[in-house]
Structure formats: C-alpha cells, structure tokens
Amino acid sequence: MDIIIKQSYPETGITDDDLNVSEVSCKHPINPDDYVDNPTDFEEKLNEDVYKLVKVANTHSCRHTCYKYRKDKVCRFGYPRDIVEESTVTDENIILLKRLSEMVNNYNPYLMTCLRSNHDIKFVPSGKDGYNIAFYVSEYAIKSQMSTQQIVPLICVSKKQVDVSYTSSSCSERTRMLINKCLNRILTETEISAAHVSHFLLGYEDKKKHLTNSHD
Numbered sequence: 271m272d273i274i275i276k277q278s279y280p281e282t283g284i285t286d287d288d289l290n291v292s293e294v295s296c297k298h299p300i301n302p303d304d305y306v307d308n309p310t311d312f313e314e315k316l317n318e319d320v321y322k323l324v325k326v327a328n329t330h331s332c333r334h335t336c337y338k339y340r341k342d343k344v345c346r347f348g349y350p351r352d353i354v355e356e357s358t359v360t361d362e363n364i365i366l367l368k369r370l371s372e373m374v375n376n377y378n379p380y381l382m383t384c385l386r387s388n389h390d391i392k393f394v395p396s397g398k399d400g401y402n403i404a405f406y407v408s409e410y411a412i413k414s415q416m417s418t419q420q421i422v423p424l425i426c427v428s429k430k431q432v433d434v435s436y437t438s439s440s441c442s443e444r445t446r447m448l449i450n451k452c453l454n455r456i457l458t459e460t461e462i463s464a465a466h467v468s469h470f471l472l473g474y475e476d477k478k479k480h481l482t483n484s485h486d
C-alpha cells in the first residue's frame with residue numbers, strides 16, 4: 271500500500287526550496303513518449319516533477335485555521351505527524367504507512383503529476399468511513415440545481431447592494447446593475463454535479479417531462 275499512498279518526499283537530487291507555485295502547477299506532466307529510449311531518465315524527471323509538486327501543493331504548514339475552535343496550540347489536522355521508518359501493522363491491527371516527512375500530506379505520485387494540485391488519498395476498506403464516503407459521493411452525484419427558496423435570498427442581497435452602492439444612478443442603470451448582480455451571484459453560488467454536466471453534454475434537455483397517455 272505504501273507504493274500507492276506516499277507520505278514522504280520522492281528521493282531526488284534536487285533540493286529546491288524556493289519554488290514558484292503557479293510555475294510548478296501549470297507545467298505539463300512529464301510525457302513518457304519523450305523518454306521511450308531512456309526509461310531511467312523518465313523516472314528521474316517524474317520524481318523531480320512530483321517532488322516539486324509535493325513541495326508546493328501537499329506540504330502542510332500550520333496557520334491560524336489549524337487552531338480554530340481550539341484552546342491549545344495543537345493542529346486539528348494532526349501535524350506534525352509521527353515519522354514511520356517502515357510500514358507496519360500494530361497489535362491493534364492499525365496500518366501505519368511509511369512516513370519520512372512529518373508535514374507531507376498523503377498523496378499518490380501518478381495522481382500528483384496528472385492532477386498537479388493538492389490531494390489527500392486514503393485507504394478506505396469498509397466500516398464507518400466506507401459508509402460515509404459512499405453517502406458523500408452519492409450526494410454529490412445527485413445534487414440538484416438551486417431551488418427558488420435558495421435563489422430569492424441571493425436576489426435580496428443583490429438588491430441591497432445596488433440600493434447602497436448606486437443611490438445616485440438612474441433607474442435604468444440601477445435595473446441593469448441589479449440584473450447583472452443577480453446573475454453573477456446565482457451563477458457563482460450554483461453547484462452542478464458531474465452527472466448533471468454529462469446530461470447537458472449528451473444533449474438532453476433540462477426540464478421535467480410528464481408521461482402522457484397516447485391513443486395512437
């Protein structure tokens with residue numbers, strides 16, 4: 271499992287601590303086609319790429335949000351985490367994966383090079399966590415668009431903003447701003463599930479259809 275889930279920096283020859291986040295994240299992944307004749311070079315370049323990405327995206331640094339709702343100065347995400355020299359299973363059957371860096375968040379090197387952003391990979395075999403994740407994912411997949419009762423408060427907020435910021439503007443200008451703000455707010459707050467996006471991309475309509483009896 272520690273081949274899939276990593277909790278240490280990849281071993282490389284580089285020790286660049288002054289990395290630019292956007293420069294590293296916006297680069298393309300290392301292309302294996304460029305190293306067909308030299309797979310060792312590919313592994314090395316991939317390792318360097320992953321090292322830089324983990325440095326800029328998957329290394330935790332404690333800030334005030336870590337101590338939110340806490341009286342003591344203990345990070346609520348559990349950092350710094352204990353070093354584990356070799357993966358092991360404890361007497362209580364708890365799997366402790368190899369960890370050589372106390373501030374690196376769990377990642378997968380191949381996901382890292384493709385996603386190029388932070389992620390948190392976990393092994394979820396079953397039990398309460400498995401149930402919670404199934405529930406969480408299903409909820410995302412079936413998320414519906416906003417209902418009228420969710421949209422109305424957003425329109426109210428936009429109206430208040432226009433009333434405060436455009437008092438001396440003409441009626442038509444205020445109307446234009448109100449429509450603009452309402453649209454911006456509704457679009458920003460609307461979440462669309464992947465299932466819903468696929469539905470649109472496949473060319474299906476966004477309306478409910480009623481089955482009608484046909485006498486044909």
Ligand SMILES: [Zn+2]
Pocket residue numbers: 330331332333336345346347348349
């Ligand atoms: Zn922290």
